[in-house]
Amino acid sequence: MRCPNCYSENPSDNLYCNKCATPLPQIVDEVYVAPTRTLETPIPEIDTGTTYAGRYQVIEELGRGGMGTVFKVIDTEINEKVALKIIRPEIAADKRTIERFQNEIKLARMISHKNVCRMYHFSKEEDTYYIVMEYVQGESLKSMIRMTKQLSLGTAVNIAKQVCEGLSEAHRLGVVHRDLKPQNIMIDQDGNARIMDFGIARSLKAKGITGPGVMVGTPDYMSPEQVEGKEADQRSDIYSLGIILYEMATGKVPFDGDTSLSIMVKHKNEIPQNPRKINTQIPDTLSRLILKCLDKKKEKRYQNVEELHEELNVIEKKFPTREAKVSKRKPITTREITVKFNLKKLLLPALVVIAVIVIGMVGFKYASVKAGAVPLEDMVSVAVISFENQTGENSYDYLQEAIPNLLITSLEQSRYLRVTTWERMHDLLKQLGKEDVEVINSDLGFEICRMEGINAIVLGSYIKADEMFATNVQVLDVETKELLKSASSRGEGVGSILRNQIDELSKEISRGFGLSERKIRANSSQIAEATTLSMEAYNYFLRGRDDYEKFYFADSLRFLERAVELDPEFVMAHYYTALVKGALGDRAGWQEAFDKFKKYMKKLTGKEGLYAEAIYARLEGKDDKKYFKILEDIEKKYPKEKRVHFDLALYYQNHKMNDEAVEKYNKALELDPKYGYAINQLAYLYSYQNDFDKALEYFKRYASISPGDANPYDSMGELYFRMGKLEESKAKFTEALELKPDFDSAWKVAYIFALEENYEGAMRWVDQYISIVPSDAMKSIGYQFKGFYQHILGNLEQSLKTIDKAEELARSLGDNHLIDVVLRMKLWIYYEWGKTEFLRDSIKARMDFRTKNNISSEKLNTMLSDFYYGVLDLKEGRIKSAKSRLAAMKPLLSDLKSEEDKDMKSSYDYLYSMVLLAEGSVDEAVAVYKKRPSFPMSFRSHVSFIRRNVPFDADFYAQAFQEKGEINKAIAEYEKLMTFNSEATEDRPLFHPLGRFRLAKLYEEKGQYTKAIEQYEKALEVWKNADKGLKTVEEAQRRLAALKSR
Structure with missing residues (x-):
């Protein structure tokens, strides 16, 4: 056998190299490896967020060991978290290994005990074998020992007893x-010890699968008989448990060495030091018990774990009650995986992953904080600045921002601390004229803190050695720069930042301000609960949130979807995903993401928890009063939180309380004069009040502080549209698209071209919109606009095909609201072109769809059905039938829900006015129509632009005058409709060719032939490529020809 170190040949039965004493390949961590393998195949790379073996959605990698790689996954068939261990291909290289695994999994599955992690099954995906196990959320015993150096004796004994109980069932x-070690013992969130990895266990009855002379185990915890390659039995596990107990009580293992071989030799030959010499608090009885477990001869050890458990029980009773059990605790890390880590690489005292927070309070009267509601002036004020990346790797630069954000979130949970948000720190940078600074160093941090009146600052850095991340934080008095507290934490991999480091450092910082353990516990929960266990997911979340705030919804969605793929329970990522999908018009996607937000929102605490309650009250409970009350509570607790002032301003604005809204917007802007959201919204408020000069001033200010962003120019485009300055409006929308080609502006340019009766331009821009928009929901809206313009052009057949595309996309999304909007549009197009035979089928299709999918209440749908069939009756001349449908609608009006009332009241009044007009009761018809609720166009709703134009009913008053024989008044009304009104309004319907056609007929009736010809020509210019057989178009053509031939 060739030595892997010096490559010299050795006899096949040697355990060590004859030349250099290196252990030969039969000696492995955790599992036997076939000595005949010739090729080591790497473990296949499995990305988080993907699905393995058709059912396991990968959340994160938990760690790597000698046996393989372990992942936390969701078993999608039962919707439960499990652990998935991918076996190294070289381990399963021959039949004997596969046979052994299959046999051992069968044995391990037999063990069902609260102190044993369940093994589920051993299977194969393509050429890769894997084991599915119970997922235990908690921290490994090894991790606990590393953090505390040594456990309290009561805790150590209690854990040992639980391990005995689990082993008793297995034995x-x-x-x-055969491989018992602290890494393989998890302490779950209820304080229970759980033994992991029975995957290399073997039956006492199933001998012969592995040969003699093969060592299995981990050197630090290996029994003498395992070192010699002899058969292991239950007493070998007792030896390993003795070492674990030794380590828990003293903080170190009894035997160490530079090589695995030197450690194993000590197991075989050396007597362990009495643990009392390391920890004098260990009683003689416990010391003797440990040493008996570690006897070289297994005949002299405890012969079974029941005997050991009994003695541990006697010893435990002598400890104080408070030390007699493991306290329940939230998990600090999901699983501790053993890695090779050279602490000599961490020569700096600051082994850092995080620079924490700044805490301040005049005089630092930390210990005097009383329980109950804490006045703001008595709270400790805290700020966190950027962390220093000492890893030497630029790929970890994102942690300079991510770690402070996480620490802020963690510390905000305490009612005794007033934490300066990361956003507020950057607001202060803007006030210093340093908004381009990305990394806040200590000098700048102190300057900001002095300006804001913060009394303490936390500095920090992070470093990496192999797979180990380490962090150090220092909390200093801002005024004196006196060191108030220093703390450090470390863990395996960058994921340990979320698994344990943030929580540990937050607690240490709180202790530094004199908070009692009770107060710390009362106001702390794991950062991973409020955020995520995946740093990669958190990084994607931050990037997605930043893009959302720029209104770059497609870019934002890509980052956020990646975040929730990596962590399906990342609550705030689900919330922002819902916001983005809503902005992209994906209602079904919005609902799905919002449902997930609701499912996990209880994980949020502190400020984010309050925001979650407010969001839930508004969107799910429809409780505006509760929403407002929670916002007021947030404002009181976090008076320098600009976001809450902004949200309150929006609330006031939506409730027409404009003075209050202006006050709150200005309060947000006092905190951050360059708060783009507030500047933009305040400009809109002035725009709606027709104070265009002030609105434009604020929009320009918004653009100046957001160079390169598209939204300020899109906002100005909307303002110019309201002002009636269409060329300026188009120019600004175009500027927005030059900055961000997929920004939501192209449909607005298309509408302006249509308003100018340049439908070729409109079609060109709507095609561009369809080609660039980033979601199928928006493409569906694009096809609705295209179908709408084709309808105006008289291309009825093509219009319906295009609308079918819009419907197809909506159905593919499962968006019932969007489908319903398309069905509405289709029936009104049939109505407008007099296709009553298709209109009837279209009404039925829409109403059947609404009923089947429970869209709105049953009463509203009953009314809506009567309304549509009433309109159809009038179209076909059945006034009496229309009146009966109107009579059926009336008693239902009072029973509608509040949000349904306006819509159906408008429909009822429309049908009623049309019935009165048909009966010749013109004045009554006009009176009813005037009080009909209206739905003006708004850029906040794409659909409102189509709804305002289809059906074309803007000429109702003109038709009423015509019915009364007041032709001149009817002409005047049409002339007003067909003339561009530059007065301020966002409600600008198109100059419909039907209106021009009807005006031309009135001119003709009055003998004003030149004007009639002009209007016919304008209408027919739009209809120049209209479908054959459209009666209105053909009538216009005949009338124009007759006039021209006079």
Whole structure:
């Protein structure tokens, strides 16, 4: 056998190299490896967020060991978290290994005990074998020892007892663990010890699968008989448990060495030091028990774990009650995986992953904080600045921002601390004229803190050695720069930042301010609960949130979807995903993401928890009063939180309380004069009040502080549209698209071209919109606009095909609201072109769809059905039938839900006015139509632009005058409709060719032939490529020809 170190040949039965004493390949961590393998195949790379073996959605990698790689996954068939261990291909290289695994999994599955992690099954995906196990959320015993150096004796004994209980069940079934070690013992969130990895256990009855002379185990915890390659039995597990107990009580293992061989030799030959010499608090009884477990001769050890458990029980009773059990605790890390880590690489005292927070309070009267509601002036003020990346790797630069954000979130949970948000720190940078600074160093941090009146600052850095990340934080008095507290934490991999480091550092910082353990516990929960266990997911979340705030919804969605793929329970990522999908018009996607937000929102605490409650009250409970009350509570607790002032301003604005809204917007802008959201919204408020000069001033200010962003120019485009300055409006929308080609502006340019009756331009821009928009929901809206313009052009057949595309996309999304909007549009197009035979089928299709999918209440749908069939009756001349449908609608109006009332009141009044007009009761018809609720166009709703134009009913008053024989008034009304009104309004319907056609007929009736010809020509210019057989178009053509031939 060739030595892997010096490459010299050795006899096949040697355990060590004859030349250099290197252990030969039969000696492995955790599992036997076939000595005849000739090729080591790497473990296949499995990306988080993907699905393995058709059912396991990968959440994160938990760690790597000698046996393989372990992942936390969701078993999608049962919707439960499990652990998935991918076996190294070289381990399963021959039949004997596969046979052994299959046999051992069968044995391990027999063990069912609260202190044993369940093994589920051993299977194969393509050429890769894997084991599915119970997922235990908690921290490994090894991790606990590393953090505390040594456990309290009561805790150590209690854990040992629980391990005994789990081993007792396994040994009863004839299963020996053979690799018991702290890494393989998890302490779950209820304080229970759980033994992991019975995957290399073997039955006492199933000998012969592995040969003699093969060592299995981990050197630090290996029994003498395992070192010699002899058969292991239950007493071998007792030896390993003795070492674990030794380590828990003293903080170190009894035997160490530079090589695995030197450690194993000590197991075989050296007597362990009495643990009392390391920890004098260990009683003689416990010391003797440990040393008996570690006897070289297994005949002199405890012969079974029941005997050991009994003695541990006697010893435990002598400890104080408070030390007699493991306290329940939230998990600090999901699983501790053993890695090779050279602490000599961490020569700096600051082994850092994080620079924490700044805490301040005049005089630092930390210990005097009383329980109950804490006045703001008595709270400790805290700020966190950027962390220093000492890893030497630029790929970890994102942690300079991510770690402070996480620490802020963690510390905000305490009602005794007033934490300066990361956003507020950057607001202060803007006030210093340093908004381009990305990394806040200590000098700048102190300057910001002095300006804001913060009394303490936390500095920090992070470093990496192999797979180990380490962090150090220092909390300093801002005024004196006196060191108030220093703390450090470390863990395996960058994921340990979320698994344990943030929580540990937050607690240490709180202790530094004199908070009692009770107060710390009362106001702390794991950062991973409020955020995520995946740093990669958190990084994607931050990037997605930043893009959302720029209104770059497609870019934002890509980052956020990646975040929730990596962590399906990342609550705030689900919330922002819902916001983005809503902005992209994906209602079904919005609902799905919002449902997930609701499912996990209880994980949020502190400020984010309050925001979650407010969001839920508004969107799910439809409780505006509760929403407002929670916002007021947030404002009181976090008076320098600009976001809450902004949200309150929006609330006031939506409730027409404009003075209050202006006050709150200005409060947000006092905190951050360059708060783009507030500047933009305040400009809109002035725009709606027709104070265009002030609105434009604020929009320009918004653009100046957001160079390169598209939204300020899109906002100005909307303002110019309201002002009636269409060329300026088009120019600004175009500027927005030059900055961000997929920004939501192209449909607005298309509408302006249509308003100018340049339908070729409109079609060109709507095609561009369809080609660039980033979601199928928006493409569906694009096809609705295209179908709408084709309808105006008289291309009825093509219009319906295009609308079918819109419907197809909506159905593919499962968006019932969007489908319903398309069905509405289709029936009104049939109505407008007099296709009553298709209109009837279209009404039925829409109403059947609404009923089947429970869209709106049953009463509203009953009314809506009567309304549509009433309109159809009038179209076909059945006034009496239309009146009966109107009579059926009336009693239902009072029973509608509040959000349904306006819509159906408008429909009822429309049908009523049309019935009165048909009966010749013109004045009554006009009176009813005037009080009909209207739905003006708004850029906040694409659909409102189509709804305002289809059906074309803007000429109702003109038709009423015509019915009364007041032709001149009817002409005047049409002339007003067909003339561009530059007065301020966002409600600008198109100059419909039907209106021009009807005006031309009135001119003709009055003998104003030149004007009639002009209007016919304008209408027919739009209809120049209209479908054959459209009666209105053909009538216009005949009338124009007759006039021209006079």
